[in-house]
Amino acid sequence: MNPHPGTSKPLRVWVAETPGGLCADLVPLLGEAGCTVQCVATDDAPLPAVRVGDCDVLVLGIELPGPQALERLRRFESGRLSRQVPVIVVANRAELEYELPDAFDFLTLPVDARRLLAGVRRAASVARIEEQRLPPLEALDLILFQNYLVQHSGLHFDQRNLRILQHGLTRRMRALGLSSYRAYFDYLESFGEARQELKKLLGLLTVGETYFFRYLAHFEALRHQVLPELIARNRARRTLRLWSAGCSTGEEPYSLGILLRAHFPELREWDVRILATDINHQALNKARRGVYGSRSLRVTDPALISTWFEQRGSEYLLDESIRALVDFRYLNLQTGSYPDPGAGIADFDIIFCRNVLIYFRQATSRKVVEGLARSLAPGGSLFLGHAETLINLSRQFERASHERSFFYRLPAAPPTLEAPPRPPEPPVAPQTLPEVARARTTEADAPPAPARDAEQLYAEGQEAFNREDFAGARACFEKILAVDEQHPGAWVGSGFVHANRGAIEQARTCCEHALAADDLHAPAYFLKGLLLELEGHWLEAREEYRKALLIDMDFIMPRFHLGGIHERLGQGADARRELRNSVRLLERLPNEALVPLSGGLTREVFLEVCRDQLNQLPSS
Incomplete structure (x- = not known):
């Protein structure tokens, strides 16, 4: 095996021992290939700290069941190993391959010697993982991945879910030590099936937060x-x-x-x-x-x-x-x-x-x-x-x-050939704003609701929206607006309900009503910015988010979205600042608190999202 690129030194490989005796097979194999091999964590000892400079490649043995394997899985999943050196996992459970997307390669027992040696050689030749600086996905590269994923999985990524795609791509690129999207695309084409790379990538693109009895x-x-x-x-x-x-x-x-x-x-x-x-x-x-x-x-x-x-x-x-x-x-x-x-x-x-x-x-x-x-x-x-x-x-x-x-x-019995086709079903979008307005009572018809009742309805509407009961949320907001057309929170809540169902124009009208009622209502500016961002108007959206923050500096959601826009515009330092501020504000919230206007995300989930985004940004 060739020495480390650019030096005359042999490759340094650590092999983490397992109860089944992984070192007995791999140490001679790697030694004959010209590597300097060290067997670590013998006799059930914990895996030593792995730092840059200790070795070029870590071969991590995981043999389930057993406390040793669980300890190694926890360390690997925390990212403390793969951020230092490329890690090739050798495990006795094939299903672990899709649990460990940060592995450079994954092999099962008995080890395929040719693939292991090739993997060690490739792993040692790539740039250090902690040195990777991955830019935003460019238009031409995006088209390549869009077409490939649609053809092989049916998944379609555009501005709505671009961040999910970027996250999945960069995580696999870091694991493989690849510094360009085109290089990863070539790898994906070559090993999409042979090394299950497509399934590993899809595992990072389709996991979403879910819970029991959702909807x-x-x-x-x-x-x-x-x-x-x-x-x-x-x-x-x-x-x-x-x-x-x-x-x-x-x-x-x-x-x-x-x-x-x-x-x-x-x-x-x-x-x-x-x-x-x-x-x-x-x-x-x-x-x-x-x-x-x-x-x-x-x-x-x-x-x-x-x-x-x-x-x-x-x-x-x-x-x-x-x-x-x-x-x-x-x-x-x-x-x-x-x-x-x-x-x-x-x-x-x-x-x-x-x-x-x-x-x-x-x-x-x-x-x-x-x-x-x-x-x-x-x-x-x-x-x-x-x-x-x-x-x-x-x-x-x-x-x-x-x-x-x-x-x-479905109909209980299939329709006969002579049966006329059913007319198109009516749209499922919520009522348009004019219809809502017509349904309102006048002051002569019904007395205004007490402020206490309106605020209770508003809280119930927010709670319903967070648990994705959009019909219930809409009903609460419409009850408020039926007696108080100047309630900015109810207008914004209605706007979010419309936006969630893709009724952008109706959402924009709600936003205008909210600002007409209160031009210092920060959530209305956030909604306005969000609608602009959904349509790709990043610069205009940025200004609306800034307006929201001028009114309420502790408003987390416009700050988080502002960080995303800075990232897309190549303004890394500004993106990092906004994400750090988002983390700081989230850390002030109590455990299990829901983040306002996040769609029901908890403090813990949102902290994980922000920290993950920070880790993907280049350091200043």
């Missing part, structure tokens, strides 16, 4: 309407089939399982199966373990927590009877085959596919919805995210509703 109104519709009807319809054959498509870390399918067990005890005698699929192997592995933190249970009924979870320190282990209901599998909705009766992907009574279509272009979404429709049994129900609709995608479904939520349902 509680959907679960209420299931409990009180959909499931009772299904139980009556399927009573003769006593089967029930559910599919959580895009299940992430498992909270959604497990919520379905808890709902079935808690409220429909007669189903214990039925053949009940829940399929849960995702393209993120790391998320699927976490889901199978069934261990969650308190944040995942933040809207769950305490009675359900005490019944179906066992608390172990700060974590909660889901009951085995619920875990046994769910079958987790890998499936790419864009490239996978469904329905597939042979694989059990067919004849579902209920499909949840929430917040998945937002990643796809319309043509891909249409294809996915067609496959979901063919995978449903007649009369089956399809649940989408609140910001998603079947308008312009499919006319096969009937729109159904239950109190604060809606869903889609």
Whole structure:
């Protein structure tokens, strides 16, 4: 093996020993290749500190189960190892590959000697990881990745979710020691399948925060309407089939399982199966373990927590009877085959596919919805995210509703060929502002609501918006505006509801009403800036965020977004300053506090986001 590039010194490789004796195989192999090899952490000793200059490559042995392996996993996941030297992981569990996206390479036992030697050679030849300075993604490189990801996964990235793409790319580039997006694109094309690089990247692009019983109104519709009807319809054959498509870390399918067990005890005698699929192997592995933190249970009924979870320190282990209901599998909705009766992907009574279509272009979404429709049994129900609709995608479904939520349902029997096509379904966007105005009462019709009642309604509307009950939030804000047209908070709240559903013009009108009522209302300037940013008007958005901060210097959200705009404009020092200020303000908040106007993110989650953004920025 060639010596370290630019020197006559041999490569220095550390091998972290395992109980199974990893060093006995690898030390001679690497020594014969011309490396200077040191076996570390023998006899169950902890892994020593790894610093720049100690070695050129670390071969990290992880042998599960065992406390030694868990300690190494914790250290690796904290980033303390990969920030110092390239790390090649050798493990006895293949599924760990997608849990460790910061690894330079991942091998399973028995070790492929040729691949290990090639990996050590490549790892030692790349620039030091801590020296990487990764610029923002440029337009031409963005087009390359957009086309590749659409072709191979169906995921579409544009200005709405560009930050997610940038984060995933830079994290894999740092792990591989690649300093240009074009170099990583070449690597992705070469090793997308051979080394599962595409799946590793997708694992970083599709993990989103989720929690048990998210969109509680959907679960209420299931409990009180959909499931009772299904139980009556399927009573003769006593089967029930559910599919959580895009299940992430498992909270959604497990919520379905808890709902079935808690409220429909007669189903214990039925053949009940829940399929849960995702393209993120790391998320699927976490889901199978069934261990969650308190944040995942933040809207769950305490009675359900005490019944179906066992608390172990700060974590909660889901009951085995619920875990046994769910079958987790890998499936790419864009490239996978469904329905597939042979694989059990067919004849579902209920499909949840929430917040998945937002990643796809319309043509891909249409294809996915067609496959979901063919995978449903007649009369089956399809649940989408609140910001998603079947308008312009499919006319096969009937729109159904239950109190604060809606869903889609196939006809109980397929229509005949002679049947005329159904007219397009009505839009699901909220009422336009003129309609809201017409619905208001006059002072003669109803007395103004007391200020105390208005503020209580406003707080309830904010709370509903944070838990993604957008219909409930809109109702609260409209009640306020019906009697007080000068309430800026209610106008801004209505604007956020509209913006969340893509009704930008309606949101902008709400913003204008808020500023007309109070031209010193900081959230209105933040909303105005956010709408401009969504349309790509960065300079104009920057000015609106600055106005919000002039009024309220402790307003976290415009400061965070201002940092993002500075980053895109290449103003690294300004971006770092705003993110640091965001962290400082977040650290003042109490634990588990929700960040105002963040969409329901907790202080802990937002701190992690800000610190991650800071780590990606070049140091000044």
